[in-house]
Amino acid sequence: xxxxxxxxxxxxxxxxxxxxxxxxxxxxxxxxxxxxxxxxxxxxxxxxxxxxxxxxxxxxxxxxxxxxxxxxxxxxxxxxxxxxxxxxxxxxxxxxxxxxxxxxxxxxxx
Amino acid sequence: xxxxxxxxxxxxxxxxxxxxxxxxxxxxxxxxxxxxxxxxxxxxxxxxxxxxxxxxxxxxxxxxxxxxxxxxxxxxxxxxxxxxxxxxxxxxxxxxxxxxxxxxxxxxxx
Amino acid sequence: xxxxxxxxxxxxxxxxxxxxxxxxxxxxxxxxxxxxxxxxxxxxxxxxxxxxxxxxxxxxxxxxxxxxxxxxxxxxxxxxxxxxxxxxxxxxxxxxxxxxxxxxxxxxxxxxxxxxxxxxxxxxxxxxxxxxxxxxxxxx
Amino acid sequence: xxxxxxxxxxxxxxxxxxxxxxxxxxxxxxxxxxxxxxxxxxxxxxxxxxxxxxxxxxxxxxxxxxxxxxxxxxxxxxxxxxxxxxxxxxxxxxxxxxxxxxxxxxxxxxxxxxxxxxxxxxxxxxxxxxxxxxxxxxxx
Ligand SMILES: Nc1ncnc2c1ncn2[C@@H]1O[C@H](COP(=O)(O)OP(=O)(O)O)[C@@H](O)[C@H]1O
Ligand SMILES: Nc1ncnc2c1ncn2[C@@H]1O[C@H](COP(=O)(O)OP(=O)(O)O)[C@@H](O)[C@H]1O
Numbered sequence: 001x002x003x004x005x006x007x008x009x010x011x012x013x014x015x016x017x018x019x020x021x022x023x024x025x026x027x028x029x030x031x032x033x034x035x036x037x038x039x040x041x042x043x044x045x046x047x048x049x050x051x052x053x054x055x056x057x058x059x060x061x062x063x064x065x066x067x068x069x070x071x072x073x074x075x076x077x078x079x080x081x082x083x084x085x086x087x088x089x090x091x092x093x094x095x096x097x098x099x100x101x102x103x104x105x106x107x108x109x110x
Numbered sequence: 111x112x113x114x115x116x117x118x119x120x121x122x123x124x125x126x127x128x129x130x131x132x133x134x135x136x137x138x139x140x141x142x143x144x145x146x147x148x149x150x151x152x153x154x155x156x157x158x159x160x161x162x163x164x165x166x167x168x169x170x171x172x173x174x175x176x177x178x179x180x181x182x183x184x185x186x187x188x189x190x191x192x193x194x195x196x197x198x199x200x201x202x203x204x205x206x207x208x209x210x211x212x213x214x215x216x217x218x219x220x
Numbered sequence: 221x222x223x224x225x226x227x228x229x230x231x232x233x234x235x236x237x238x239x240x241x242x243x244x245x246x247x248x249x250x251x252x253x254x255x256x257x258x259x260x261x262x263x264x265x266x267x268x269x270x271x272x273x274x275x276x277x278x279x280x281x282x283x284x285x286x287x288x289x290x291x292x293x294x295x296x297x298x299x300x301x302x303x304x305x306x307x308x309x310x311x312x313x314x315x316x317x318x319x320x321x322x323x324x325x326x327x328x329x330x331x332x333x334x335x336x337x338x339x340x341x342x343x344x345x346x347x348x349x350x351x352x353x354x355x356x357x358x359x360x
Numbered sequence: 361x362x363x364x365x366x367x368x369x370x371x372x373x374x375x376x377x378x379x380x381x382x383x384x385x386x387x388x389x390x391x392x393x394x395x396x397x398x399x400x401x402x403x404x405x406x407x408x409x410x411x412x413x414x415x416x417x418x419x420x421x422x423x424x425x426x427x428x429x430x431x432x433x434x435x436x437x438x439x440x441x442x443x444x445x446x447x448x449x450x451x452x453x454x455x456x457x458x459x460x461x462x463x464x465x466x467x468x469x470x471x472x473x474x475x476x477x478x479x480x481x482x483x484x485x486x487x488x489x490x491x492x493x494x495x496x497x498x499x500x
Binding site: 230232237244252 | 368371
C-alpha cells in the first residue's frame with residue numbers, strides 16, 4: 001500500500017493518509033523524494049492523515065530541504081488536526097509552507 | 111451508566127447499547143428485571159448493541175423466563191447483526207420472540 | 221530471545237473491566253494477520269468467553285487473579301493461549317448446558333467450541349494454574 | 361500477586377509493525393482511566409516515540425528485540441514503563457536536536473518531554489537493558 005500521487009497543474013500532489021508511523025514513513029519518504037527528483041514541485045495533501053509520528057515528520061523535513069536546495073516548491077495542504085498538533089510541537093508549523101487546502105494553493109497560480 | 115427505559119404503549123422498552131459484556135451485563139439484568147417486576151411487558155431494543163457476550167445473553171434468558179412464568183410479554187426488537195450472530199450460535203434466535211423493530215411489534219397492537 | 225511467531229503477550233487482572241482492553245488487543249492482532257471481519261469477531265468473542273470463564277470460575281470473581289494471554293502466528297493458524305494461576309480445573313466439568321434446556325448461563329464453552337477450530341486445556345504448566353489453548357485456522 | 365495498580369503488561373517484538381497495536385492498547389488504557397481525547401492523543405504519541413527510539417536506537421532496527429510495557433494507574437498519575445534488553449543507554453546522548461536547526465529526525469525526545477509530565481531512565485534493571493519511565497498526571 002503506497003501513497004497515491006496525482007498531477008494537479010504544476011504540482012505533483014502526494015496524498016498521505018491513515019497512520020504515517022515508523023512502518024509507513026519509509027513509503028511516504030520514497031513517494032515524496034521520487035516526485036521531487038523529477039524536478040517537480042510537490043504538495044502533500046495531509047487532510048486524511050490520522051496519525052503521524054516523528055519519522056513521518058522527518059520524511060516531510062527531508063522533502064522540504066531537498067526542494068529548497070533545488071529551487072522547487074514544497075508545501076503541505078489541508079493538514080488534519082492530528083498532524084497539525086505534531087507539527088506545532090516540533091515548531092515546524094512555522095517552517096513548512098502550509099495551505100488550508102490544495103485548492104487554496106492552486107487558485108493562487110504559479 | 112445504566113441503560114435507559116422508556117414507556118411505549120403497553121411496554122417498557124429497555125434500550126441496550128454498546129458493549130454488553132461481563133462488566134455491563136449486571137446492569138442490563140437489573141434494568142430488565144426491574145421492569146418485569148413492575149408486572150410490565152418488556153421489549154428490549156437491541157439495535158444499538160455492538161457486542162454481547164454470554165453473560166449479556168444470560169440476562170435476556172433470565173428476563174424471558176421470568177416473563178413466561180408471570181404471563182408477561184418479553185421480546186427483542188431490532189436486534190443488531192452482532193447480537194444476532196451470538197443468539198444464533200446459542201440457538202436462542204428460535205427461543206426469543208424477535209421483531210424487526212419496536213414499531214413492528216407496537217403496530218401489531220395488544 | 222523474542223519468539224518471532226509471538227505476536228503479543230499480555231498480562232492483566234481478573235476484572236470484568238479488563239475485557240474491553242482484551243477485545244481491542246485481540247481485534248488488532250487479528251487485523252495484523254489479515255483475518256476478515258467475520259473471523260475477527262468470532263475470535264474476539266471466543267477469547268472473551270474463555271477469559272470470562274477464568275474470571276468467573278477460575279478466580280470466582282476475585283479481581284486480583286492474574287491472567288496471561290499469548291497470541292502466536294503459526295503457519296496456518298492463529299494460536300491463543302490463556303494461562304491462569306487458579307486451582308486446577310477438572311476438565312470433565314468444563315462443558316456447557318444442553319442448548320435445548322434454556323436457562324441463564326452455560327453457553328460459554330459451547331460458543332468457544334463453535335467459533336474456534338481447536339480448543340482445550342494443555343498440560344498444567346509448571347508453577348500451577350491452567351493453560352488453555354485455542355486455535356483459529358488461517359485460510360489463505 | 362497481581363498488583364492492583366497495574367493496568368496492563370505487554371511484551372512485543374521490536375518491529376515497526378507492532379506500533380499500531382501498542383497505540384491501540386495505550387488508547388484503551390487511557391480511556392479506562394478516563395483521560396480526555398487530547399490527553400489520550402498526547403500519551404499515545406509519547407509512548408509511540410519512546411518505543412520507536414528503542415526499536416531504532418536500542419535495537420538498531422533488529423526486529424527480534426524484546427520490549428515490555430507496563431502501565432500502572434497510580435493515585436494522580438498514569439505511569440508507563442518501557443523495558444528493553446538492548447545495550448545500556450548513555451543518557452547524555454539522549455536528547456533531541458535544537459529545534460531551530462531544521463533537519464530530518466531528532467524530534468522524539470523533545471516530543472516526549474513536551475507531552476508527558478515526567479520522563480527519564482530509571483536504574484538499569486537486573487538482567488541488563490534499560491528501563492524508561494513516563495508519567496502523565498491525572499487532573500481530577
Ligand atoms: N476456566 C475455567 N475454570 C474452571 N471451570 C471452568 C472454566 N471454564 C469453564 N468451567 C466450567 O465449565 C462450566 C461451563 O462453562 P460455560 O459454558 O462457559 O457456562 P457458564 O460459565 O455460564 O457456567 C462452568 O459452569 C464451569 O463449571
Ligand atoms: N531508547 C534509546 N536507546 C538509545 N539511544 C536513544 C534512545 N532514545 C533516544 N536515544 C538517543 O537520543 C537521540 C535523540 O532521539 P530523538 O529525539 O528521538 O531523535 P531521533 O530518534 O530522530 O534521533 C537519538 O539519536 C539517540 O542517540
